[in-house]
Amino acid sequence: MSANHAENLPFSLADKGLAQFDCQIHGKSILAKSGKRFDVVDPGSAKVWASCPDGDGGDVDAAVQSCHEAFKEYSKWTPRQRAQCLLKWHQLIVDNRDDLAKILVFETGKPLAEAYGEIDYATTFTWWFVGEAERVQGTTITSATPGRRSFTIKQPIGVVAALVPWNFPIALVLRKASAALAAGCTMVVKPSPETPVSTLSLAYLAIRAGFPPGALNVLTTSLENTPAVAEALCIHPLVKKVTFTGSTRVGKLITGLCARNLKKATLELGGNCPFIVFDDANLDQAMGQLMNLKWRHAGQACVSSNRLYVQRGIYDKFIADLIKRTSLLKVGHGIEEGTTLGPVTTPRGLDKAEELVADAVSKGAKIVLGTGQRLHKSSGAEDGGTGYFMAPTILSNVTDDMLMSQDEIFAPVLGVSVFETEDEVVERANNTSMGLTSYAFTKNADRLWRLFERLEAGMIGLNTGNNSSAEAPFGGIKESGCGKESGKDVAIEEFMVTKTGTLTVEDHVYIMSSPTDGRITLRFEGIPELQDDFESPSTDWEKPNIPLPYYLCEARYQYSPLGEGSTRVLFLLEAESFDDHLRGALFDTPLSENLNHDLEYTALSAVMAGRVSEDGVEPSQDLRQYRDYRRQ
């Protein structure tokens, strides 16, 4: 039975408004067209505690259209307006930290302390992208072509679809949504069926923060309808970008769907992360990091350590300590005080973990801690009696051919191998199709550098088991995905398009007259064939007996790459003696027959035009006389 009312939840909320159980579309609570709902289950008790609308492919268009409408206005907001709104959202999330943490525990199963940790991590993203919003910058480019200027601007790409997993539902929604909203995009989020309520609460807070209706929509769906909704989002013509975090298998499907319309996609996919401890490591440091990394959320993080490699010299000591410390973990419901290892989130997770352990044992691995089996035989039956628990399990003698060495475990199961040399462990660590993150512990600085360069992963933890942060790019290589989330510039650019501008610039000809000797100097800038100053012979100027003005004239030379015949000079005049700098086109003239002759001619024309008045762009009488004179 679903509670679906703040008063009937298995936990209390200080702000009852956070209890949102319907889709959030255009600032309104919306049901699925089918009227169907699906259950939200507490992994710690296997009891249903809420239900949400079971959206299907037919519900996608309304959610996207709303984002599309919102984008028309929201994309015009200044970066500062976006940043200010994002900051309000950030503050509301921080203010509601206690309530959100409880929701997380009942959705994911993670212990309360970890739920707080997730929210604190999550709000580093809102905070970071507040700053990023105003740091979006284009470029200017030095062109190889005369008279050309090139430059770029960045613009929001449009409506984004976010397909978000259940293991860090608040952190990963905020990592994606903060970047998209900072960029000026709008977003429709499809949360996992396990964790819709936390995402709905975030959307509710986004409206309270002042984001316009449709800036952040949430469409919920059951496991059964997830493929149809994901497909409809990926192929919807108004969705311009898809951001997905999940398994490599599904990532490939998403890539295929996006490829149909050449849609941009960011994919954060599975990891199979090696954790390498050398003889010369600080063992306490390595152990502390391993304990946090491996058992956090019962091993259900893409960056979790999947394979532990320990060098021969310290192997026995390290493993003994690992077993001792792991045995002290307290398995229990995430909301119970003192719990340090919660359940896995789904019964499927238990099935897979049992299969991986059975496979490893059948190939020679030895269980040195735990059983590799669910704690309650009925777990997975959703019988309302038990949660999805497995005590932490450690296996030794793990080899590369075992399934748990090749696949993401995503459960409280750890396989350990011994190694002898750096070369051997690098080869084994890289012997996987995935490349999300790798971890290495050694006090040899040369080796740290070598490992950083040789390990095949998008992120390398060197003497640390935690290399995720808002300020550094997050993302894998190989089959662990493409694109980056978080970090300076790169993350926000995932939600933008770069537009290149090309401008033809009229180059300048400066005409300088001397009040003393009557000579005129032309200075050409930016015209490759006329780099030298051109000086008119003073005798030429004397013949028509034209007095010279005492100010600068400016002429623009329109360069055309089409050839001499199409080259023209357009004069614009600027007279220092006028109160308002007068500008007027005098005339333009082809420079096809005799460049020098025409330049003399046009120079004098410009000088003459310096005497025309405010209304006049016609050549003066004197100029006409001069022109006639030159034509004789």
Ligand SMILES: O=CCCC(=O)O
């Ligand atoms: O599980 C994937 C995300 C974990 C992280 O951001 O560190």
